[in-house]
Amino acid sequence: MYTLFFQNLNSKVQLTEEEEEQIKTYLTLKKLRKKQYLLQEGDVCKMIAFVEKGALRAYSVDENSNEHIIQFGLEGWTISDLYSFLTGEPATYNIDALEDSELVIISKSAHEELLQTMPKYETFTRLNITGAYLAMQRRLTSTISASVEERYQDFITLYPHIAQRVPQHMIASYMGLTPETLSRIRKRISSR
Amino acid sequence: MYTLFFQNLNSKVQLTEEEEEQIKTYLTLKKLRKKQYLLQEGDVCKMIAFVEKGALRAYSVDENSNEHIIQFGLEGWTISDLYSFLTGEPATYNIDALEDSELVIISKSAHEELLQTMPKYETFTRLNITGAYLAMQRRLTSTISASVEERYQDFITLYPHIAQRVPQHMIASYMGLTPETLSRIRKRISSR
DNA sequence: CAAAAGCATTGATTTAAATCAACGTCCTTT
DNA sequence: AAAGGACGTTGATTTAAATCAATGCTTTTG
Numbered sequence A, B: 001m002y003t004l005f006f007q008n009l010n011s012k013v014q015l016t017e018e019e020e021e022q023i024k025t026y027l028t029l030k031k032l033r034k035k036q037y038l039l040q041e042g043d044v045c046k047m048i049a050f051v052e053k054g055a056l057r058a059y060s061v062d063e064n065s066n067e068h069i070i071q072f073g074l075e076g077w078t079i080s081d082l083y084s085f086l087t088g089e090p091a092t093y094n095i096d097a098l099e100d101s102e103l104v105i106i107s108k109s110a111h112e113e114l115l116q117t118m119p120k121y122e123t124f125t126r127l128n129i130t131g132a133y134l135a136m137q138r139r140l141t142s143t144i145s146a147s148v149e150e151r152y153q154d155f156i157t158l159y160p161h162i163a164q165r166v167p168q169h170m171i172a173s174y175m176g177l178t179p180e181t182l183s184r185i186r187k188r189i190s191s192r
Numbered sequence C: 001c002a003a004a005a006g007c008a009t010t011g012a013t014t015t016a017a018a019t020c021a022a023c024g025t026c027c028t029t030t
Numbered sequence D: 001a002a003a004g005g006a007c008g009t010t011g012a013t014t015t016a017a018a019t020c021a022a023t024g025c026t027t028t029t030g
Helices: A003-012 A017-024 A082-087 A108-117 A119-145 A148-158 A160-165 A168-175 A179-190 B003-012 B017-024 B082-087 B108-117 B119-145 B148-158 B160-165 B168-175 B179-190
Strands: A027-032 A037-039 A047-053 A055-061 A067-074 A094-097 A101-107 B027-032 B037-039 B047-053 B055-061 B067-074 B094-097 B101-107
Touching: A003 A047, A003 A119, A047 A055, A047 A067, A047 A082, A055 A101, A067 A160, A067 A168, A067 B119, A082 B119, A101 A108, A108 A119, A119 A148, A119 B067, A119 B082, A119 B119, A148 A160, A148 A168, A148 A179, A168 A179, B003 B047, B003 B119, B047 B055, B047 B067, B047 B082, B055 B101, B067 B160, B067 B168, B101 B108, B108 B119, B119 B148, B148 B160, B148 B168, B148 B179, B168 B179
Parallel strands: none
Antiparallel strands: A027 A101, A037 A094, A047 A101, A055 A067, A055 A094, B027 B101, B037 B094, B047 B101, B055 B067, B055 B094
């Protein structure tokens, strides 16, 4: 339990045994069956989830009830509706499990207390959000400036493990495409 | 000088006089004439710039030499190629001034020293990057899930001051559209 | 001040992706 | 084992945006 979480944490800020133990008191574990929700749109997001095992997705649903995947969360990733978490506004995303999953949960109060009391946790948080920002920026840049072919290729090379584990129509959704279009893109690419 | 910068800083982490003075020793001012570069693609980004006055843009240029605006930076905003800044890799963006501008410059060494020595600066940095992440996420979400009309409306209501100050074709570029398309979108919207 | 450049608009045409529809395969799940 | 559902593919058609081209207006700049 918590092994991946602390591995991740220690790779960013080296912790002592005591610090690890202290942080552990703030954490809880949660198991989620495939298709279960971690968060539903409209609810307030009260935690940050670190994925120890399994796969989740965050997505929004538009007025035509089309789903748009905002983010995948596989092992080692953190997933949340950060806006809702930070502001207390109702969540605009749903988060659910694509596979049976195990999560390390940091509640809002735990997060705040750790930020106040443990400088290393703040550093960890800063590095995490910086990484998330850079990933998001890369994605946005490719969305507005590259062809759909390139974007798909980039996705595959950057996240091969996601491409292997997630149905293709979800990758289409993540890219803002219809499943049909992605299918045709793949055909075009393979015949070249 | 530095007034807006410290206003911004104090609104996030309340500083003492001494702390302000200490931080000041790490900062430099830079003026940029309209059209001047702050950063060119291929160079390593060695600073973070806070806009005291004026307006800048960060943009990439694709193989067809089309420009894609990644970010605007008006008064109170921070602009940089963060990936290049953090990794030391060559920048993939250009940053230049849309108007005569005044910037508060934080060099890489200044940034790192402040992070090490002043917890409040780390908090400030964390809050800044968090805000930038949320803004980026909002933009990405609207890009993949809303119609072009909605996206334009959202942009106008969210950033009315930008819409007033930058040419329309740059907003088109920011949205990943051609100037012609944005012009037609505006026409459609106004005739409703 | 005059020429040039930058900008927004409009029209005609092409191109890329969405939509609608059908089908086959593979899983679930009862 | 059978039925139903999810998934990916393919084809035909529609729709939205890009592209190409031209024009008038405004702002720079030599």
